[in-house]
Amino acid sequence: MAELSLAQLHPSLDDPVLLSMNLLNDIASDHPQAVSFAAGRPYEEFFRVEQLHGYLDTFVTHLTEVVGLTDEEARRTVFQYGRTKGIIHDLVARYLEIDEGITVDPDAVVVTVGSQEAMFLTLRSLRASPQDVVLAVAPTYFGLTGAARLLDMPVLDVGDGDGGLDLADLGRQVATARAGGQRPRALYLVPDFSNPTGTSLDLATRIALLDLAADLDLLIIEDNPYGLFQADPATRPPTLKALDTRHQVVHVGSFAKTGLPGARVGFVVADQPVTRDGRPAGTLADQLSLIKSNVTLNTSPVAQAVIGGKLLRHGCSMVAANKREIEVYRANLRHVLTGLTARFAATGPVTWNTPAGGFFVVLTVPFAVDDRSLRRSARDHGVIWTPMHHFHTGMASSHQIRLSFSLLDDASIDEGLDRLTAFVTAEAKTPGHSA
């Protein structure tokens, strides 16, 4: 009988980073009654099946009435294999202009199977030899680390400092890597409401980063799943891509949070000029498209039509499309912060940060937190969350907890925070568990 040993399969399959998501999902499904501060899914109370029908019809009507296709051509666009770079690239470019102030040639957009594929394609293009490495602001979303592991590409940590990025550490890490014979290709970060910390870079740091990256000859991979969910829209600084005048930024986006996760539609803007033997040879987007045609061929046109329809119904603004959701996230963030203050401000020594939006708050507790602590929290206290060590590339132990609040309401936040308080109290008292 054909039997395979893990030792004969790709080494990443035995790497804790790849196992994180499964392990966390397992704990969650073992405790379905627990209040979950773990899930990073968007708010779902406004989902209706009728919306899918409406979005599809809107997109098909757009193809015939605005683009000018015949009925047969419109059908073919949605039903058949399609353009590798996508069929809603022009709508994505309009959305970026309207919501993000990013002006980009639609031909530099590659529509992908979520932002995960966008990161995977980008890393595949840049990992040309074993010397190539990617830097990432730590703690780091494990989707980036996982993609890098699959490509045998080392991820070097860069400190997040006080404001979300330690620029001096970036310079040091690049210098050390180069001295060691490595070739740093890009820095990955989530500048707005980072996953996992919720932190955002201020404008001065963004500008300084762009200048430093230019000096260091380093691309920036900007991942922007949460940017539109600012608690106070007036205070949001521009994205790195909106500030990018030198084609330094590969901008990765997702409609999982603003459109619907079930479409699995994301994109990457890669307008970097590429040369062959010194002569112009298109853009990095063209190269990502070549890779994509051998990974997934193209992103489902049916799924793209659903997202395209949602964009069209709201004038290509996902801020407009998510008015109600943005209000929910804002209220939930406020409720979590108020609730934490009410429960921990007097007693200490639990602390937390104060994000300006997004889905996440980080709690620092007076004991080390690992997956066993999470299991105890789920089993004994009925509340789950994400231990921060899953976001450290070396899985180093941590005193931090990521709380996600996107899927909750006031009552479940209150109940969850009460349970979390009980967990923290119990853990802090147990000598064997504290550190």
Add this chain to the structure above:
Amino acid sequence: MAELSLAQLHPSLDDPVLLSMNLLNDIASDHPQAVSFAAGRPYEEFFRVEQLHGYLDTFVTHLTEVVGLTDEEARRTVFQYGRTKGIIHDLVARYLEIDEGITVDPDAVVVTVGSQEAMFLTLRSLRASPQDVVLAVAPTYFGLTGAARLLDMPVLDVGDGDGGLDLADLGRQVATARAGGQRPRALYLVPDFSNPTGTSLDLATRIALLDLAADLDLLIIEDNPYGLFQADPATRPPTLKALDTRHQVVHVGSFAKTGLPGARVGFVVADQPVTRDGRPAGTLADQLSLIKSNVTLNTSPVAQAVIGGKLLRHGCSMVAANKREIEVYRANLRHVLTGLTARFAATGPVTWNTPAGGFFVVLTVPFAVDDRSLRRSARDHGVIWTPMHHFHTGMASSHQIRLSFSLLDDASIDEGLDRLTAFVTAEAKTPGHSA
């Protein structure tokens, strides 16, 4: 300004294999009026946008009425992030039982973004070190070769002999590879109506292949996009997976031809037991799922719902769902073969094969055929087709042409064959072009 040289990007991006699809698409779009024997897309005259609505509703109703989910749970299943291995795995397993005689645990099925992702995940799992290589029956579908290139995994050719596979050559290639320090992991082939040759393996060869692969300790990757399109259903031998009693076969399937391409839904059956330090650790499907969660996270649940609904409407039989299409393909195959006989049987020396179904016929002409010949054919004679060298891993020149007939009708076949005759006559007369 950030500018990238191709020399700094992954070497596959400068490989002719990755450029094949783009080049062929470019020639096709430069000549929109040409009759196309190039496109491998399914027949599209029966597509209706209303079908998408119907399929979605059928699937959601199935979730509530048969599976027993609440409306909210059903909505969540389609709208939210989902199970990495897919949400229609049980329907895929029923389909495999009904249409293919394959009995498989639904948990060994991973629903993928088309068969391309299925091949990519499988090769990623098996390419554990630089010694690992995959064998492929040549000529080979370039989606397999492209995926291997992205993973720096060599593809070794195995001859296709008279009946679609030269078993002695398989043994020789494995022995030579091992003697050279390589580790052959699997043989890739399309046993039913191969792309590009249209050839099918007979039952005796299938059984002999399974035995030989067991002796050689080699997995088989069976790619089955066309199996249901047999001209005479009574004569189709069982798939390799249906004959597989030793978990030797990784079975890759696609709903692009039988469902709709625009859903981009395929799957892989990988029931191979995996061990960790000698102890059971699930199946290869579990490992492919881990990889998938870092490539595309999951296959669009909306797209899966469309395919799920189509399956449900036809009792999980794609043979039943494709009654009309199967009749079209059968009639087109007959019409092409009759047309070739009428035009070339007397004059020679053009020859062709006689597939028992599928989408493709191979023509052998008395001159070498390359992309320049294709451009002349398109420009001077208004007919396009696929030069066979694109299916040879070394892109060796060839006297063969792949004719695809899935998208045509009788009149366009007649017109296309007339134009092809003119092209062949002109080329054969031109000394500079003949070889």
